Amino acid sequence: MNYLQIAEVLDNASLYAKAVEQISKxxxxxxxxxxxxxxxxxxxxxxxxxxxxxxxxxxxxxxxMEQMGVHDMIWGRLxxxxxxxxxxxxxxxxxIHPRAEPEIAFRISKDITENINLSNAKEVVDGLAxxxxxxxxxxxxxxxxxxxxxxxxxxxAGFLIGAWQSPEKQIQDIGVRLLINNELAHEGNSNAxxxxxxxxxxxxxxxxxxxGEKLKAGSIVLAGAATAASYIEAGQQVSAExxxxxxxxxxxx
Ligand code: OOG
Ligand code: MG
Numbered sequence: 001m002n003y004l005q006i007a008e009v010l011d012n013a014s015l016y017a018k019a020v021e022q023i024s025k026x027x028x029x030x031x032x033x034x035x036x037x038x039x040x041x042x043x044x045x046x047x048x049x050x051x052x053x054x055x056x057x058x059x060x061x062x063x064x065m066e067q068m069g070v071h072d073m074i075w076g077r078l079x080x081x082x083x084x085x086x087x088x089x090x091x092x093x094x095x096i097h098p099r100a101e102p103e104i105a106f107r108i109s110k111d112i113t114e115n116i117n118l119s120n121a122k123e124v125v126d127g128l129a130x131x132x133x134x135x136x137x138x139x140x141x142x143x144x145x146x147x148x149x150x151x152x153x154x155x156x157a158g159f160l161i162g163a164w165q166s167p168e169k170q171i172q173d174i175g176v177r178l179l180i181n182n183e184l185a186h187e188g189n190s191n192a193x194x195x196x197x198x199x200x201x202x203x204x205x206x207x208x209x210x211x212g213e214k215l216k217a218g219s220i221v222l223a224g225a226a227t228a229a230s231y232i233e234a235g236q237q238v239s240a241e242x243x244x245x246x247x248x249x250x251x252x253x
Contacts, residue, residue, distance in 0.1 A: 001027055007040035010152050013138035019096050020138055024145045034150035035211070041153060042077050050079040053220050054108075055208060056133065057200050058154045060224030061192040064101075067228040070146050075207045076154030078220060084134075084160040086248045092234040095136045095157060100232050100250070101225035102178045102240035103131040104171050104190060104197050105161050106204075112215040116205050121198045124205070127164030128171055130245040132178075132238060133222055134158030135229060159222060162240075162248040171197050174243040176226045180236050186227035190242070197223045 001009070006023055013020045023029070029037070046052070058074040059065045084090060092098065107127035116124055136157035137144060149155060171190055178186045190197050200223035208215045215221070232238050232252050239249040 003033065003037050003040055006037050006151060007044065010037070010138050011041045011044045013096070014136075014157070017094055017096050019140040022139050022144055022148050023151060024148050029147055029151070031147055031150060034147040037151040038076065038153050041151070045079055045081070050081045052077055053080055053083060054078045054222070055204050055213065055215065055219070056154060056156060056222035057204055057224040058149070060194050060200050061188070061226050063188055063192060063228045064225050070149065072146055073203065074146065074150050074154050075204065076150075076156045078156060078159060078222065082156060082158045084158055084250055086160055086162055087251075088160065089251045089253050090134065090158060092232070092252050095134070096138065097142055098134050098136040098157060098232050099142070099229035100178060100238045101133050101135065101229035102176045102186070102227060102242065103133045103159070103225055104176075104193070104223045104242070105129045105131040106201050106221040106223070107164055108215050108217060108219040108221065110217050112205055112208065115209060116202055118196070118198055118202060121201050122167045125167040125201065128167055128169050129164050130162040130240055130242045130248055131222060132160050132240045132248060132250060133225065134232075160248060160250055161220065162246055165245065170244055177241040178227055178230060179239040179241065180230055180232070182237070182239070185230040188227035190226055192226040193223050200224055
């Protein structure tokens, strides 16, 4: 299969909620090729009318790397079709085997043209929020290599964002929790994200610049989960909590 064919297989798997065999079991491809495939599969979404809303990082915490058996940071794209409202509903049958994880979101305040660092990161942010990410690997059994998951847009499938808060709000060293039907499923500390969740924004800016992906004013960046993810099923209420933030929820129908 060429890149176009692989992108089509993965995009269709997502559109029709039908898992496919790991691509790396059929074809050898490297990480650069995986990102090229991801770009093509996103182009298919843009052709259908989806709009890019921002970027997400993955495997920025040990909890996530250990759960998935993968050891390098990855990045993917978020579109408007993936966005859910707080207290909104997600239809389970539109997904293959969705999982939820708590996230921290950044909203970019101005078009970014150069790298940032920890000391000036706040200058490019006008909002911080608690978020939930829905990941839904298009691969059978949610198993993949690093290249597979990158080609599959890092399992991106949905996300919801709580009310935006001031960039001055504390996001370092805070407790972050995922609840299913109000019962604790996973708990972590935001510093599990690269030692400081702001590092995730620094990395996202660097990756966006290196790859010619624009982070414009209003773009959203998801920092990567501080905890492992949980499978979600119809009938459940999935919530995220973080110290100092209002909790947010999604109903699965
Ligand atoms: C890949 C996506 C990883 C995160 O927050 O670490 C990710 C996966 O786990 O399927 O979104
Ligand atoms: Mg995530």
